[in-house]
Amino acid sequence: MKTMHFLLSSISLLTLVAxxxxxxxxxxxxxxxAGVISGAVTKGPVxxxxxxAYGISNGRMGAQIASTNSDANGNxxxxxxxxxxxxxxxxxxxxxxxxxxxxxxxxxxxxVMTAVMPSVSAGANHSGVQITPVTAMAQxxxxxxxxxxxxxxxxxxNAAMGAHFMVGxxxxxxxxNPLVSGAGTGASQDAQNYGMTLxxxxxxxxxxxxxxxxxVVSALMNDASDGVxxxxxxxxxxxxxxxxxxxxxxxxxxxxxxAAMNAFTSSARNKAGVTASALMxxxxxxxxxxxxxxxxxxxxxxxxxxxNGAVSQATVMAFAINSGAMGAQIASAAVDAQGNFSLPLxxxxxxxxxxxxxxxxxxxxxxxxxxxxxxxxxxxxxxxxSSGASVAGIWVTPVTSMAQxxxxxxxxxxxxxxxxxxNAAMGxxxxxxxxxxxxxMNPMVVGSGATAGVDARNYGxxLxxxxxxxKMINMTVSSAFVTAMMSDAADGVVNGxxxxxxxxxxxxxxxxxxxxxxxxxxSSLVVAxxxxxxxxxxxxxxxxxxxxxxxxxxxxxxxxx
Numbered sequence: 001m002k003t004m005h006f007l008l009s010s011i012s013l014l015t016l017v018a019x020x021x022x023x024x025x026x027x028x029x030x031x032x033x034a035g036v037i038s039g040a041v042t043k044g045p046v047x048x049x050x051x052x053a054y055g056i057s058n059g060r061m062g063a064q065i066a067s068t069n070s071d072a073n074g075n076x077x078x079x080x081x082x083x084x085x086x087x088x089x090x091x092x093x094x095x096x097x098x099x100x101x102x103x104x105x106x107x108x109x110x111x112v113m114t115a116v117m118p119s120v121s122a123g124a125n126h127s128g129v130q131i132t133p134v135t136a137m138a139q140x141x142x143x144x145x146x147x148x149x150x151x152x153x154x155x156x157x158n159a160a161m162g163a164h165f166m167v168g169x170x171x172x173x174x175x176x177n178p179l180v181s182g183a184g185t186g187a188s189q190d191a192q193n194y195g196m197t198l199x200x201x202x203x204x205x206x207x208x209x210x211x212x213x214x215x216v217v218s219a220l221m222n223d224a225s226d227g228v229x230x231x232x233x234x235x236x237x238x239x240x241x242x243x244x245x246x247x248x249x250x251x252x253x254x255x256x257x258x259a260a261m262n263a264f265t266s267s268a269r270n271k272a273g274v275t276a277s278a279l280m281x282x283x284x285x286x287x288x289x290x291x292x293x294x295x296x297x298x299x300x301x302x303x304x305x306x307x308n309g310a311v312s313q314a315t316v317m318a319f320a321i322n323s324g325a326m327g328a329q330i331a332s333a334a335v336d337a338q339g340n341f342s343l344p345l346x347x348x349x350x351x352x353x354x355x356x357x358x359x360x361x362x363x364x365x366x367x368x369x370x371x372x373x374x375x376x377x378x379x380x381x382x383x384x385x386s387s388g389a390s391v392a393g394i395w396v397t398p399v400t401s402m403a404q405x406x407x408x409x410x411x412x413x414x415x416x417x418x419x420x421x422x423n424a425a426m427g428x429x430x431x432x433x434x435x436x437x438x439x440x441m442n443p444m445v446v447g448s449g450a451t452a453g454v455d456a457r458n459y460g461x462x463l464x465x466x467x468x469x470x471k472m473i474n475m476t477v478s479s480a481f482v483t484a485m486m487s488d489a490a491d492g493v494v495n496g497x498x499x500x501x502x503x504x505x506x507x508x509x510x511x512x513x514x515x516x517x518x519x520x521x522x523s524s525l526v527v528a529x530x531x532x533x534x535x536x537x538x539x540x541x542x543x544x545x546x547x548x549x550x551x552x553x554x555x556x557x558x559x560x561x
Contacts, residue, residue, distance in 0.1 A: 032123050037066075038077040039129030041091050042175050043113065043198060043217065045074035049094025051131070053078060054328045056086035056116075059148025059347050060387075061320050061328045070094065084122040086149060088139065089115045089131050090328055098213050099179060099199040100206040102269060108241065109357040109374070110315035111214040112329050114139040114221075115171060116158070118151040133201055133217040134161050134170050134194070137224035140331075140344070141290065144225045148347035160290040161224070164253075166193045166279045176272060178264075184274035196276040199269075200261035204252065207260060208240065215241035218315075218332050219248045225331075225344045229253030230288045233333075236301060236342040241315050241334035241358075250288075258283035302331075302385070303342040304394030306356050307440055308378065308463060308482065311339030312369075314359035316396070318343045321351040321381075324413020335359075349387035351419055353404060354380045354396050363478050364444055364464040365471040367537055373506070376479040379404040379486075380436060381423070383416040398466055398482040399435050399459065402426050402489035406561065409490040425561045426489070431458045431550050441540060443532075449542035457542060458550045464538070465529035469520060472528055476508025484516050494521030494559040522559045526551045 041049055049070045055062035068078040070091070080087070092112045098105045107113075115135035120126055135158070142149045142157035162170045167190045176187040176195030184192055201220070205213035219240050222233045231238055231250035238248040249256055258280045265275045306314050314335045320327040330352070331343040345352075356378040363370045372378075380400035385391055400423070407414045407422035427435045432455045441452035441460030449457060466485065470478035484505045487498045496503055496518040503516040517524055529551060533544050544551075 032082060035080040035083060035120060035123050036077065036125045036127075037080055037087065037089070037117075037120075037129055038127045039075070039131065040174060041070050041074040041076065041094070041113065041131045043133055043214065044096035044099055044179070044202070045072075045177070046070060046091065046094045046096045046107065046113075047072040047074055049074070049091045049107065051076045051078065051089060051091050052328065053080055054088045054090065055083060056088055056149050059150050059153070060349065061088055061149075061330065063322045064327065080120075082122045084120065086119050086151060086154060087117045088149065088328065089117070089129070091131055092329075097179060099202040099269060100213070100264060100267075101202070102179070105212050105214070107214045108212045108315070110317045110332050110355070111212075111218050111241070112136070112332065113217060116142055116149055116154050117171065118154045128172050128174065130171055130174060132170070132175060132194070133198060133220065134165055134167065136217060136221050137161050138170060140221040140225040141227055143330075143346035143348075144227070144344055146347070160227070164229075164282075164286065164290055165197045166190070166282055167197070170194070176274075178270050178272040178274075181271045182273055184272040187272075187274075192272070192274045193276055193279045195272065196261055196265065196274070196279060197257070199264045200257050203264040203267075204256060204260035207263070208246070210240065215334070218334070220253055222331070222333055222344060223248055223253055224290070225346070227290050228288045229286070229290065233342065233344045234301060236303070239334035239336050239341070241313075247336075254283050254286040254288060300345040300347075300385075300388050301342050301390045301392075302345050302352065302354075302382075302394065303340070303390075303392045304354075304396065305439075306335055306339040306341065306359060306378065306396045307442075308359065308398055308479070309362040309364050309444065309467065310442065311335060311359050311361045312337050314339070314341075314356050314372075316341040316343065317355045317357075318345065319353040319355065320348060321353060321414050324415050324418070326353050326408070326414070345385065347387050348385070350384060351414060351416060352382045352385055353414065354382070354394070356396055359479070361479075362444060364467040365478070365532055365535070365537055366467070367444070370477050370479065372479040373477050373483075375506075376477075376483045377401070378479075378482060381407050381414055381419050382436065383419045393437050395436060395439060397435070397440060397459070398463055398485060399426055399430055399432065401482060401486050403435060405486040405490040406492060409492075425492075429494075429553070429557065429561050430462045431455070431553055432462075435459070443538050443540040443542070446539045447541050449540035449546065452540075457540075457546065460540070461529055461533070461542070461547055461550065462525075464532045465525050468532035468535075469525055469528035472531065473514065473517075474507065475505070480506050480508065481520075485521055488516065488521055489561060492561050494557075494561060496520055519559070522554050522557050526554050
């Protein structure tokens, strides 16, 4: 029986082999492991923030490769698939405990923090990566170098910022939290210096009267972008967000930071038990240029003015465009007291979206100062910008906002062709030849109509009419009507609808929401224009007779852009 069992087993095995069972041809190819980046976001731990990873191509920001949210303590983990190459990390939103005040602050709209990593291998696990104000300054520095964010420039910028704040590895040292009792015990000198640097930034914001300390981070990013901490980005002074018209002092990143650090370490808020005296001496002795500033810097600047009535406070952000869609933020800056802005573009080449949040503006119809609603934006979209080329004289208005919304909704998104078509179409709708570069007349300035060209008159009165319409329907903040007009223009027909869906507008106060009128952007806007021009708010010197051509254009448009 044993012999028979052996023979049967052998026959079965031979049959299995003959049929291909157990052959290596049927073995599945193992799936390559996905790469992972994990770490923490710290400006004080930034909880519930959006973390995005972008590839870098030819030294410039590329497509988004992954995104996630941090936990309540700022920790994050994301898989990046088989991406190989340099990586830029960017965070927005979320909140943190501000060191100087002890209060929980939100990251202000438009403010981001970044970090840039030299080339990673496909499938590799990178843990302990830090995203902080210091890594953000280094990323802004690397982006402005000739060639942009190459591995060599990334390494040089990260090392330079580490040397300035006496932190050996800004990407992997986790900052000490000085709000935690005894945090200095057991913390390395690098971690102590890192934590005290972030606390000093918070303290500096408080001493400057800034309502949110993330604005200091944005200002210092701009300051560091040219490799010299001197209150300037190239030759342009850096504006400080949150305080209208205030510029970043020239010594903010050096002796100003040392003084703020001294004030924090001496305060009751410092519970770490350390003073960072060596770092304060280093900052007091610094002259501004960052160590390792050997690469030639790119000096490209995108500048212009935000206008919806005179704007005195706002954050302006520049975003890359990838495959027709809005990509990562390239730069951000506060406007000055006249609404002017300057943004460093580094080596970026391609179309650009400008987006404005938090604007404080003089409303034409009510002659009051209003602050843009939290959910409202203004925008503009520019076709291809050449690497290293400066662009000046750009206006960001409700009309450019409508054009940007239209371009984004077109087939293919914000391609150069669609951008040009959308800007031209909105210009034709309001009889303005170049909506990006024509300065709108300000009808609140006495006699402004006398020297303004036809395009400028049409532009200014179109914006005033939007303000008047918001007043006529009892809207509390007129920026909500701009947002509605953007939604209305997106489908190419200004008819109170987004496609087949009626547009709902927040009215403010106790009024809740209301439906946008079907003729709000055409014949009703003409009624509003007449009302404004016949009111005391119009001090331009122009009369209804001067605006007949524009009013006829709007009345006969049927809303078609």
